[in-house]
Amino acid sequence: MNTRFEDRTDAGEQLAAVLTQFRERPDVIVLGLARGGIPVAAAAAKALYLPLGAVLVRKLGIPGHDETAYGALAWSAGRIVRLHNRPLMLRVLDHGVRQEWLDEVEHRERAELLRRAETYPGISNDLNGKTVLLVDDGLATGATMRAAVEAVRSAGAGSVVAAAPVGSVEAYTAVSQVCDAVLCLHLPGKFRAVGSFYRHFEQLSDEDAISLLQP
16 A cells, blocks of 8 residues: 655645635634644644644543544543444443443543643634634544544534545544535545554654644
């Protein structure tokens, strides 16, 4: 499978090239999903001359299979939005995963979300009536993006557009059900990890994300 993007900045610039209808619009803001979506969003916002912010999200991973999300959390306007994939949760519980293990995952991820809320700039934007471009580096399950959509809607967003360089068909379909529009540059028939579509896909630190969000 060919690499599609050099890095997250390249991916953001490619996204911006097909989002030109939003360029310099005063009612639009770009929000990156923290952390991996922030450099993608930063590059897109710069190219489109739009303000940049972030949505704090955390995936709720199945114990022992952390990359598979049974839900997600998102922080918005001082409250945490929780999204669960109930059918998947029931399946994993039937296969021996204990409820207290899932509760421990959620407790840990809530604590991390609140920790980031204390330190990240650009997370308290006035979204009332605005068009919000939610940007991530990829859509694997769609769980974190769906939680982010719910979070910005609860904060008063007028319309919500989800954008990602690459995604699975399943995630694209799931996110399409909750957004006004979804843009995915690449929807491979066989989806692997998001990072496999990037030549450089380093883990981002808090410092990396915060520096990109500084005004």
